[in-house]
Every structure is written in structure tokens, then in C-alpha cells.
Amino acid sequence: xxxxxxxxxxxxxxxxxxxxxxxxxxxxxxxxxxxxxxxxxxxxxxxxxxxxxxxxxxxxxxxxxxxxxxxxxxxxxxxxxxxxxxxxxxxxxxxxxxxxxxxxxxxxxxxxxxxxxxxxxxxxxxxxxxxxxxxxxxxxxxxxxxxxxxxxxxxxxxxxxxxxxxxxxxxxxxxxxxxxxxxxxxxxxxxxxxxx
Amino acid sequence: xxxxxxxxxxxxxxxxxxxxxxxxxxxxxxxxxxxxxxxxxxxxxxxxxxxxxxxxxxxxxxxxxxxxxxxxxxxxxxxxxxxxxxxxxxxxxxxxxxxxxxxxxxxxxxxxxxxxxxxxxxxxxxxxxxxxxxxxxxxxxxxxxxxxxxxxxxxxxxxxxxxxxxxxxxxxxxxxxxxxxxxxxxxxxxxxxxxx
DNA sequence: ATACAAAACTAATAAGTGTTAGTTTTGTAT
DNA sequence: ATACAAAACTAACACTTATTAGTTTTGTAT
Numbered sequence: 001x002x003x004x005x006x007x008x009x010x011x012x013x014x015x016x017x018x019x020x021x022x023x024x025x026x027x028x029x030x031x032x033x034x035x036x037x038x039x040x041x042x043x044x045x046x047x048x049x050x051x052x053x054x055x056x057x058x059x060x061x062x063x064x065x066x067x068x069x070x071x072x073x074x075x076x077x078x079x080x081x082x083x084x085x086x087x088x089x090x091x092x093x094x095x096x097x098x099x100x101x102x103x104x105x106x107x108x109x110x111x112x113x114x115x116x117x118x119x120x121x122x123x124x125x126x127x128x129x130x131x132x133x134x135x136x137x138x139x140x141x142x143x144x145x146x147x148x149x150x151x152x153x154x155x156x157x158x159x160x161x162x163x164x165x166x167x168x169x170x171x172x173x174x175x176x177x178x179x180x181x182x183x184x185x186x187x188x189x190x191x192x193x194x195x196x
Numbered sequence: 197x198x199x200x201x202x203x204x205x206x207x208x209x210x211x212x213x214x215x216x217x218x219x220x221x222x223x224x225x226x227x228x229x230x231x232x233x234x235x236x237x238x239x240x241x242x243x244x245x246x247x248x249x250x251x252x253x254x255x256x257x258x259x260x261x262x263x264x265x266x267x268x269x270x271x272x273x274x275x276x277x278x279x280x281x282x283x284x285x286x287x288x289x290x291x292x293x294x295x296x297x298x299x300x301x302x303x304x305x306x307x308x309x310x311x312x313x314x315x316x317x318x319x320x321x322x323x324x325x326x327x328x329x330x331x332x333x334x335x336x337x338x339x340x341x342x343x344x345x346x347x348x349x350x351x352x353x354x355x356x357x358x359x360x361x362x363x364x365x366x367x368x369x370x371x372x373x374x375x376x377x378x379x380x381x382x383x384x385x386x387x388x389x390x391x392x
Numbered sequence: 393a394t395a396c397a398a399a400a401c402t403a404a405t406a407a408g409t410g411t412t413a414g415t416t417t418t419g420t421a422t
Numbered sequence: 423a424t425a426c427a428a429a430a431c432t433a434a435c436a437c438t439t440a441t442t443a444g445t446t447t448t449g450t451a452t
Contacts, residue, residue: 012429030226031311034410043430046411050429055410111307115227149388152373154366155381162362163355170354177348185351189390192345208399230440239400242441246399251440 013051016041020058021104029059029112059112060120066109067127069098074134084142088160089191091135095164096183107168132157148195160190209247212237216254217300225255225308255308256316262305263323265294270330280338281391284356285383287331291360292379303364328353335390344390356386 019040023032034055038045052058073094077087098106113124135157142148148156163186170182215236219228230251234241248254269290273283294302309320331353338344344352359382366378 028224028226028310030224033408035408044432046413046432047430049411114224149384151381151385152377154373155378156385158362158366159359159382159385162365163359165362166354166358169358170350177350181348182351185347186355188345189347189352189355189386192388229438231438240402242402242443243400245441 016048016051017058017061018104021062021108024059024062024112025104025107029108029115056115056117059108059116062105063109063113063116063124064120066098066102066105067124067131069102070095070131071127074131078134078138084138084145084147085191085195087138088135088142089187091138092160092164092187092190093183095161096167096186099164099167100179103168110165110168132161135160163190212244212247213254213257214300217258217304220255220258220308221300221303225304225311252311252313255304255312258301259305259309259312259320260316262294262298262301263320263327265298266291266327267323270327274330274334280334280341280343281387283334284331284338284390285387287334288356288360288383288386289379291357292363292382295360295363296375306361306364328357331356338390347390352390359386 016037020032020037023037023040026032027036034045034048037058038048041048074091077090077094080087080090082090113121116124132154136153139148139151139153139156143150143153167182170177212233216228216233219233219236222228223232230241230244233254234244237244270287273286273290276283276286278286309317312320328350332349335344335347335349335352339346339349363378366373
């Protein structure tokens, strides 16, 4: 076993993080034990520490991975030469697709970030505040161009982000409603509520 | 001390539940210990058990109290002879006022209900499902009367309830925005997104 | 003042926590 | 086959958890 920190090695770490995300989502970070996680990985609890440094590190990896993906997409969108409504719609659609394709991780980042240690916690909250501010700027621009209603930008951001976060809920009862209908109807509700 | 289970007695239990709600909100149910709670109440941990049966009982009382208040208000609203938009607006305004006036308890009911033991957990989830169904019925009626857009009722309920839940967030950064602006702008966004 | 129960206390229990130490197994490069 | 490190294992630690038992204090009705 000469490989130092690649292929097989990192894939086992990835497995731990993936199973960790699933476990943290269902039980919550605090209620999930390292023994629970070890069971899912198929190993004894102390063996996990050959791959990760601590329970908290798993949470950090999850939260920062999610934050980075959202930030990257926002920066892409900012660059586009679209009107405000198109930008907001693109962002909301991205949030919905993240909820669909990275459910466990997004859920954990949304619900368990507060259990991160410093300085990670502060860093994470700064990233989120920055994200909100950039979204507010898009909305402010839309208001100035009479594209949007005269609404408080922070209230609009809060409404939009909270609404998509609500998909945490839907995931469980996803019978009968197709993902497409859900996405389009939610967009319709949120965007037409915003535009003049 | 002849009083059996009234006045002073129940007010101490109420204090424990009130402090518990505050503690569970900030730390989360699982991360909050009975020793933490005892500190806040100003007593040693075992003394709490003269007033409550278990840690879980505190959570149950909080969750069911919140559920009962929402259910009562919904039933009141159903009886009114209003059009659908007015009913939905009244409900949303009630949610916002609950977030403002019973923040800790609503927060805990929203975030920590999953830690309730059976059969309370199932009972609680049934109450919530019933609440959603009744809200869906109001929206369906609004669609039939061409009052609302042709939107999937469950998606609309999810969007509305999730958006108001997002006020959990705002509470911390309540600077600069007055409660009235917040409430009115959120209503504007959500209701005009719904009506035709 | 006496009686009595509510409610505080101290001490302890059994179970579970994340994690470390030390050892053995496993798998690959030579 | 041998060497060696990655990664598994067992055993244990130090600590925290909710809760119970047993005892003492407190406060009020008589």
C-alpha cells in the first residue's frame, strides 16, 4: 500500500462523508454517533479516524462544500448580462436542483451549521451573509429599473431562500408531484410575486 | 405547602418550559443538557424532576402547545366568510405574529419535533399533515373560483409555510427593518404571487 | 409550635460520547 | 518472498448524559 493520499484512500474518506451526510440528515448532527456512522460505513468506530480527524471535520467538509457550490453559481450568474428577474429565476432554479441532487448535504448545511467549531462557524456565516448581500444587490437593481415591486430587498431574499429551503420537506412526500411541476409552480409563485 | 398542583407549582413548571424553549432554540434539543437548563432555572438538575417527568416531556409540551395554537387559528379562519386570498393572508399574518411573539417555542417546534418519542411524534405529524391539507383546500377553492393562479396547491402551501418559517432567520438581524415593513412586504410578495 | 408535603439538595447509577493507544491484518511495490 | 505502510481491529479512557434514591430544607395550614 504505497499510495499516499489518493484514489482508494480519498474514496473511503468520501464514503465516510457521504454516509455522514445521510446520517446527520436523518438523526441530526448531535444525535448521530460515530458508532452509528461506523455501522453504515461497515467498520468499527475507531477505524474512521484513519480517514478523518474528528466528527466535526465531517460537518465542516459538508458545510463548506455546499457553500462553495452556491457561491460559485452566484458568481457565474452575476456576470451574465440578464435582467434581474432572469437572474433571480436562475438562482432559484439552481437552489431547487441542489435540493434535488445533493439533498443530504444541503439539508445538513442548512440545519447543523451551528455545531461547527470556530473559526469555521464564523467563516461559514460570513459566506452566507455575503451571499445574501449579493442577492439583495440583484433585487435592488431590479427595483431601480422598475422591474420589481418596491419591496424591501432583504425581505425578498429571505422569502425566496426560505421558500426553496422548504423543499427539505417535500422530499419526503414526493409522491404524486413531479419535480418539474414543483419547480415551475414554485418559480411562478415566487417570481410573479416579485415582478411589477 | 398544602397546595397540590396549582399556582406556584405550575408556575415553576411553566418557568422550566419557558427556559427550556429558550435553551432548546439556541443550542438545539440534543445539545441542551438538563444541567444547562437547571442553571438557567437557578436550581440543581435533579430538582427539575419535581416539576417535570423527563427532558422529552418539555419538548412535547412545547410542540403541542404550538400545534394547538396554529390549529385553533386555522379553524377560526375556515369558518369566516372570506374569499380565499383574505383567508390565506390572515393565516400568513398569524404565522408571522406567532414568530414574533412566541419565537422560541415556534422555533423549537419547527426544528426539534423529530426528537419527540412515540406516540407523540406520530400525533404531531398527523396534526401538521391535517393543517397542510386544510390550507390546500382553501387554495384549491381559490383556484376553482379563478381567484388564484393555476398552481399546484401543495407547492403553494409549501412555499407559503416555508417562507414564513424563514423568519427564524430574520429575528437575529432585526436591525433596520421594522416588523410592519417586513410583514407587509412578505405578504405582498407571497399573495400577489398567488393571485391571478 | 407542630405537622406535613412540596421542593430543594447530595450522591450515585448505568449508559453513551468522541477519541487515543497499541496491535494485528491487508494489500501492494520491490 | 520480503518489506512496509495503510487501515482494520480490540481495549480503554476521560467525560457527559438523563435520571433515581435518599435526605434535608422550606413554607404554609392548623
